[in-house]
Amino acid sequence: MTGIDLGNETENSIFEAALDVFSRKGKHGARMQEIADTAGINKAMLHYYFRSKDLLYESVLGHVAHHFFSALEDAMSRPGPFTDVLGQMVGVYLDMHAANPAVARLWIQENLNGAPVAERILKQRKQSGAPGPHRLMRRIEQAVDAGEIKPTEPIQLMITVLGMTVMSFISQPTMKTLDPAAMADQAAFLKRRKKHIVEVLTHGLAS
Amino acid sequence: MTGIDLGNETENSIFEAALDVFSRKGKHGARMQEIADTAGINKAMLHYYFRSKDLLYESVLGHVAHHFFSALEDAMSRPGPFTDVLGQMVGVYLDMHAANPAVARLWIQENLNGAPVAERILKQRKQSGAPGPHRLMRRIEQAVDAGEIKPTEPIQLMITVLGMTVMSFISQPTMKTLDPAAMADQAAFLKRRKKHIVEVLTHGLAS
DNA sequence: ATACGTTTTAACCATATGGTTAATTCATCG
DNA sequence: CGATGAATTAACCATATGGTTAAAACGTAT
Incomplete structure (x- = not known):
């Protein structure tokens, strides 16, 4: 699973x-x-x-982080224009979380709690050069420098992409009561979701 | 507070x-x-x-929902082109959560838990005609019909706005370890954040 | 078969937790 | 003041919880 x-x-x-x-x-x-x-x-x-409970939690978070960042690194490293890479990443995020929404939930839980465990894990990965979000930050900087996207703080884009993708899953209980029809077919919804995200990220919604 | x-x-x-x-x-x-x-x-x-604990929780969630939706309704109802309204709403979201991040956290917690309490509250508010997200959905539909924004599923835009704003606060513990400098001054960060969100929503990031 | 290390189980323990209650303090009004 | 009802407290209770342990079950190599 x-x-x-x-x-x-x-x-x-x-x-x-x-x-x-x-x-x-x-x-x-x-x-x-x-x-x-x-x-x-x-x-x-x-x-x-x-x-102990603490160690079990830490083990789960560590393994999940490794798995997740490796997949992200993979999508990030593919060649092509940055807008394509963005699309790839959005796809990977959506697919991974669709396959196992618990990963996104766990990361959120950590943050609600101040992310003390995640902080240790991230710092360690950065120091050891393992795949992690710091690499994505660099990649965004390069894209800005190369003029592939508008000048953008890397961290802003990261939060934006994370927000638009992760929130698709986190908010589902609320959204299902709001528009049951739109959420009924999960696969179809995610397909439309991806299209929407990429459209917003690249061209926005102004007509 | x-x-x-x-x-x-x-x-x-x-x-x-x-x-x-x-x-x-x-x-x-x-x-x-x-x-x-x-x-x-x-x-x-x-x-x-x-x-009891259950009733305390329910009371908190109920009052918070009322307070939150009233403010949202207010921002939503102001006249002017829809892109401006979007900007207003983003501003309200960011300001409210900045003033009290616990509200966003609580809503997330509810959703992680399947949102059984929130579901009851939302259905009740919809039925009684009280301010709530269903009104925002209608407003988005109207904007699409009037050609003010590209054809967009209301629920997609809701998740997008929610994701981009709420995630700014939820992800802070992680982001602080990732780019401490950018997050150091909360007020300045949120100012840049709002500008970024509005830019993405209206025109996207493609250069 | 049997001896030996590993995996699994049931029973158990100390403490934490949601909740109750009887007694006490406090404010208000005659 | 003295009485009456609401607000507050400390002590208490039954149960839930994280964690331990001694014994049993299991696999396996001799």
């Missing part, structure tokens, strides 16, 4: 369950018993494999 | 504390004791005024 393999059947089921529960309830709201039940295993196994 | 007054000093302090704690930890992760400590009152007062 996530494409992340810890090498052990039980460990994997714990991982997936933990990702799901943490992403919905947050680090503090998640219950070890619920994670165990979701994974279909004895609660003691959580501690056997991950020692 | 929120502009919401329940008519009683103690009740107000509980309300503010609850909003803050719920928005950070979520409904499940929030602890009654922490809310009481934040408010600087005895824990029993929470139950004296709001009976």
Whole structure:
């Protein structure tokens, strides 16, 4: 489901369950018993494999970050004009989160909580040169310098892309009560969503 | 701080504390004791005024929704071309969340949790004709019909605006580790943020 | 078969948590 | 003042929660 393999059947089921529960309830709201039940295993196994709630959370966040940034790096590095690259990235974001919305939820949860764990992970990845958002910032700078897009603060564009994509998933419960018809077919909705995002990013909505 | 007054000093302090704690930890992760400590009152007062955790949460969400939608309605209803109205709305979003980021966090928390409480509130507001997002959807439709903006699904634009504005606040912990300089001065950042959002919404970033 | 290390389980423990209650303080009015 | 009702507090309760442990089940190499 996530494409992340810890090498052990039980460990994997714990991982997936933990990702799901943490992403919905947050680090503090998640219950070890619920994670165990979701994974279909004895609660003691959580501690056997991950020692404590804190470490389980940290492990989940770390693996998810690695997986996510690797995919992003891949989309980012493809050749072609930057507007195409933007389209690729939007596509990757939407596809990844569609395949597993828990990832986006977890990242949001971290930020609601002040992102202390994510901060450590990001700094470490930056220092070790691993794929991460800092590379994307550089890429945006280059695109601006090359005149491929209007002068834009990299961080503004990052927040914008992140907002337009991630919010598609996060806001779904609210949006479903607002316009059930538009949200009924998830695949179709995401297809229109991607088109909309790319249109806005490149040409805006003014007629 | 929120502009919401329940008519009683103690009740107000509980309300503010609850909003803050719920928005950070979520409904499940929030602890009654922490809310009481934040408010600087005895824990029993929470139950004296709001009976239970569930009802306290519901009360907070309800009042916040009313306050928020009223302000939105106000910005939405001003005359002038729709692109201007969009700018107004973006400004209102950014200003409101800047004044009290807990509101945005709380709404996100609700959605991460499937938004069962928000759903009830929204349906009720729609039925009673109170200000709410359904009015904004109509306004977008009108703008499209009048040719003021390109043909756009109302819900797409709503998610886009919401994403670009709300994400400015939600992602701050992550962004601060990514580009501390850009985020250091909150007011200046938000000023640039608004300009960026309006530019993207109207003309896009292609040079 | 059996000995040995690993995985899994059920029972258990100390503490945290939502909620209650009886007693106390406080304000107000006669 | 003294009485009456609302606001506030400290102590308490039943249960939930993160975490531990000793024993059982399992796999496997000899």
